[in-house]
Amino acid sequence: MNAHEHHPSGSVTDRETVERLVPRWLRETAEHDAEAAREARGGWERGALSSDAAQDLATWVTARVTDTGFNEDEGPVVDGPLRITPADKDAVHRWLAAQGHPV
Helix, strand or coil, X not given: CCCCCXXXXXXXXXXXXXXXXXXXXXXXXXXXXXXXXXXXXXXXXXXXXCHHHHHHHHHHHHHCCCCCCCCCXXXXXXXXXXXXXXXXXXXXXXXXXXXXXXX
């Protein structure tokens, strides 16, 4: 299924996933680079992320995957303030690609 196909009733769309994760991304960005966060927030609010902001979001969501499916014996536990699954990462990447951003 791609970003343009219909999702069954009750499923989360790529856009809904992005809307859930972007506020946290913007908060974390502001902690490290206030100017970049202001620019990204402005682009988000206008519905057009810059290429730099899009790449930062793609990198951030990849780095923040917290629900890996690993158990104690298979890998480290990744704690975070927001649950982000590999499917969430894929949804954000699909959404960015649908907006014309290379991911």
